Amino acid sequence: MKRESMWEVYLRKGMNRRSFIKSCVALTSILGLSTDMLSTVVAAAEKNALPVVIWLHGHECTGCDESFLRSATPLTSDVVLNMIALEYSHALSASAGEPFEAHLHEIMEQFKGKYILAVEGAVATADNGIYCMTGGRPFVEVVKEVAKNAAAIIEYGSCATWGGIQAAKPNPTGSVSVTDVVGNKPIVKVPGCPPIPEVMTGVIMHYALFGQLPPLDSEGRPKQFFANRIHDTCYRRPFFDAGMFAEKFDDAGSKAGWCLYKLGCRGPETYNSCGNMRWWNGLSYPIQSGHGCIGCSNPNFWDDAPFYNRLPSYAPIGDIDKVGAAVAGLTVAGVGVHAVASVIQKKKHQADENKPEDKKVD
Amino acid sequence: MKRVVVDPVTRIEGHLRVEVKLDETTGKVEDALSSGTAWRGLELIMNDRDPRDAWAFIQRICGVCTTAHALSSLRAVEDALQIEIPRNANYIRNIMAASQSVQDHVIHFYHLHALDWVSPVSALKADPAATAALQNTILETYKLPFAGPIEFDTNAYPKEFPKSTTVYFKAMQDKIKKIVESGQLGIFAAQWWDHPDYDILPPEVHLMAVAHYLEMLDKQRDIVTSHVVFGGKNPHPHYVVGGMSCSISMNDMNAPVNTERLAVVDRSINTTIDLVNYFYVPDILAIGQLYVQKGYIDGGGLAKERVIGFGDYPEDTFSGTTNGSFHKNLLLRSNGIVENFAQGVEIATFYEFKPEDLSDPDVLNEGVEHSWYKYPDSEGKDLHPWDGVTKANYTGPKEGTKTNWKTLDEEGKYSWLKTPKWRGKMAEVGPLARYIIVYTKMKKGLLPEPTWVEKMIVDQIEAVSKVLNLKPEVWMTTMVGRTAVRGLEAQVHAYIGKYFFDKLVKNIKSGDTAVANMTKWDPSTWPKECKGVGLYEAPRGALSHWVVIKDGKISNYQAVVPTTWNACPRDGKAGHGAYEMAMMDTKVKIADKPLEILKVVRSFDPCMACATHLYNATGKKLRVVTTDPYFGTKTE
8 A cells, every 4th residue: 555645644634735835944953953954855755655553552651742742843643643654552542452452453454564652651561571561462463463564663761761640660570671671673763761752753854765774873872962961951060060050949049050960960960951952942941940860861870869869979980079179170070070061071972983784774 | 132242442541441242132231341441650759759759650640631630649748748839830830730620621611522513524414504503502502601800901802713614614514525425534434424313413513613623723832831830831831849849030031930931821721711612612512511411311320320520729838738728728628529410409418528538448438349459458448549449460361361462350359450449439530520519519608709700600500500400410410511610610710811811810910920839848947756637629520639748758548539539440239330330320322332422531631541550569670771871771
């Protein structure tokens, strides 16, 4: 069966060229592409097929679904009705029960090897997976079955990506990431608790427009959204560099918007778009609202709590105060380590550039 | 007799299965079973954590009613540590709570529940001109004129308003037509669109409602903008024990809260009021009336017999919950229990819920007779949440295998939900429960000085009773009533947001900019051992979080959640929970297409991730993950 392109769908739905181009403009900016890429985006949208999406729910809180619904660019209704064919979703699908499960199997057969599997939630594996049953079967079986003939898998949120909160110790249900159970598949990891709405829709549209997964880093995360540490894009960064810190919540430093590093901010080790994209199209993010980042897109971040202990007490690169003092002898300890970290990061980036490691789907 | 299984129940949060025994000749549901089919063990994960982190962990119970669990948790920890939060923090939390309730109710009605009532296929038969006229009539007939107090009305005219032109509805219909004709229905696929219940409403209502489905899909985000300003994001905004992190300063653009930020929140509150007044309330009353006129007044179930509520929206700061301070200045005094409301408010009985009841092991507790858990001592004795233990005891289904169910065992254990009880009895919770309680208290003269919220609730109930020409006890205790009251509550909550916004501004104007009380931030200031409870009226009903803190760490954490009250399995002595009762109070026309069952279950707005518990497992192997932000992650 021939799959329609985004432009064909616009034609079929009686929408004009102007609205099509407008959508492409929105997508170009949301995908983080420069405006001279617009013609490429338009061409891609005219030619490529619409992806069929099957969205499964494991051990989760539906916060990722909710975040997806909050997308403004593109608008959720445009995504769900015009840009993807969302054929199976526990959150939005009209159908339920037996006909719903039958539809899933029809879709899997009809679009074998072509559908995208989006998974929200971790996979409970303890005791044969009986702690997460859906349709009378363990979720672990369902996700393996659907993953088998998926063109690609998107792990939405930190639960699908790393196991999430149910995998925090003592992990009573044996929860693991989707990657851990589905084996060798093209997988995009979109961590965050939840991810930013426009990061979620942006990833799916990249596939819709360009017919391949977005460029990924070594962890499988889309580079355009996860290449920068929040710390490096934070509007409070100048205060860090100047050694101006909030010492406790609601003190003078807090009111003046100074750096939250000493209140436990995980910005220096967290890769996410909160600092540059922010939430609600640039409105705010936790740090702007006065609370340190809790590192919700990091693997196993729940066990990096207490969240109000500042980085040195558990930092993977050692005691930041000591490293900082040793490197530069600075009075503001964090600055030194930050310099070290930046050098390491820079080297890593250079290494990345030299390796053509972007995963692609044919 | 036929056994009908629906699994998965969709358009809900989490994993729910229902089974009904149906008499096909009469359509009567003889028995019904509701099963939560997953648990994640979050309360267990709470053990040994820093209580100041509890809100962040436990908020992840649910991303649909995001913030409800965080706020309840903060109240529990602040109750245990005896922390009084500043005025501004109380106002800000109330604004966030109110906006979350409205957004949750809007998403529920338009995106989780509406497709049980309206169909895109039926919308194709509508006349666009007649739909435009109908939209106009609906606004004129069903717009409720009530409003909360407004100090400074910043909204010059309604910005959010339903389009009621022929061209608009024609464009909408053309769009639906092309989707339907393409055969690629996406989210509309595989539903029983030929079910006779879709003929209850005229085609024009279907077209209007499908149009509003799409409009609301794109607008609901604007309702929770306050979460992004005050808490940095949504879902799952940020808080601190002791208040809020969003410091206020009128001297700095870098400050979390200043005039510009307040303007953003103000705009969102105005939008919310418009959306509820011009879309939600008129839509729900128009659809509700058509159902009631055609005799659909079933699905009440347990609401007829017993409802429970805790009350919420403290007008000002309070020193704790267990000491009774919380209940002394509430804007919404839905605390208490009402029995037999269906027999009329005169006959109905009201019971107080007193602060001392919180610590009494015989008042609120949970049983596991039909849950996949085992109590360590005596199976029969229910446990108070502070002493709550939950040890898994998965027994599998009645027919099928442990990993491939045919039918669950209503005689034995069949759900990951426990069974919460009030004095050994079942009770329904939710917006309907809150409305029944406030209405009963008012009519019985138990609220001699009612707040504006309580007055508005009674005004709404009386206005709708007039429209429907039915007594409150008749229309409220039904599936339609449960859904309609949720819309009424959204209207009240929209104005609660405005009310606390005005209070916040006034308080800042008086010179008070404090948002956090940090005097007990340091664990060295805490008692060696303490207990706390946090009560909260969540979108789905009465919520309570229970925490025990020992040596600066959490030693026990339990949440007794609205969906646990409603979706719980039966109990030999107490009978059935609210879902099961409501299903048994519902007629089914076609056994293979039990749309009515799904509709009545969805009228509760199920939230299963909230409802499931944990067990005290020991000796499970841990997955050790080491994180290095620069060199990647290793899992051992």
